[in-house]
Amino acid sequence: FGQQHFRENVPSQPDDLFAIIYTSGTTGLPKGVMLSHSNLLAALCSVYYENEEPPGSRIISYLPLAHIMGILIEGFAIRIGCSIGYFSGDQNRLLEDVQVLQPISFPSVPRIFNKLYISIRAATIDAPGEEGEMARRAYQRKLTHFKKTGELKYEEWDKLAKKKIGDILGVNVRSLICGAAPLSEDVVEFLRVALGVVFVQGYGQTESAGTGARVLIGDLITSHVGAPSSCLEIKLVDVPSLNYYSTDKPNPRGEICLKGASIMKGYFKDEKKTKETIDKEGWLHTGDVGEIDDRGCLRIIDRVKNIFKLAQGEYIVPEKIETVYINDPLISQIFVFGDDRQSSLVTIVIPDRENFISWANQIVGGLDYETLVKNDVVVNELLKRLNIHGKNNGLNG
Known part of the structure; x- marks a missing residue:
């Protein structure tokens, strides 16, 4: 049949469509992000030059290829000649799969790292009685040592942790890589110190083929998402309605805009939305508000859209509130609603089932x-916890 219906091979061209990846963003119907072959290659080259994964190592693949991070992980592995191990298909057994595969790095998303954070804390510093007290003292000493020296090994804590949690990510893992969304500073610091590994965060969108910014290896500060990816530029645009300006002191602030070889071709069959998102100069307007610190690193601080007033005239950005609380490992989903005729907000919270049960049973059992x-009792304790979490992350309450 092939001989009778022969077709010449047509090599892909840089501007040919590679994939349409659907992203829901934060509001509205899913949008089909059209990425070309050159978009993906630019993103992969950026990932390649910014990572130190040695050739011949192993990496686990469990994110779907409908997710841009899943594509980048596999593309990167192929580029450096890295073995790819596919997980069993059961998210609840992911850590078991990791222990079998023994990868050197573990790229993942906030939800998985939050689960890891809760489970390790429950077995160590949140444990009851004398064991918990010993763990807290050992952890605090290692944290102090780490902040002074940058060293990730500390015998007292490392022995205790190995006894309590074993080699939870295998014996070879040297780095954790978080993409998709920023992770709470507390979670980053704890996992880095508790596991004795490098922790790297990044920032990006499907519209930029997953690129944007990335924390460099060796950077110990947890309050930012790093410097611009090597395949694009970043600029901040004034947002007068939120009082953010690129001329702000000491740090410029504004909407994060991206421009470079990894920026999408546009939204599938939605030219209007494409023009709203990518301006005439080729800048992708992300809808995120950021600031650039004195080291040239980007920090995500707010969202541009979806602002309303409460009855007393207070401006509310629900996405900002949701972003703060979703970073608490006990929260799986959250929805914040307000009405300009009312003076307070209504919030629907769906706990992360596994983490919530582990935490709550320490209270009531x-x-x-x-x-x-x-x-x-549990609900009141959760409200107290969320109030503290909100205030620690800049919410007024």
């Missing part, structure tokens, strides 16, 4: 999920 979410 021995109850199932359905009972715990209705328990007044």
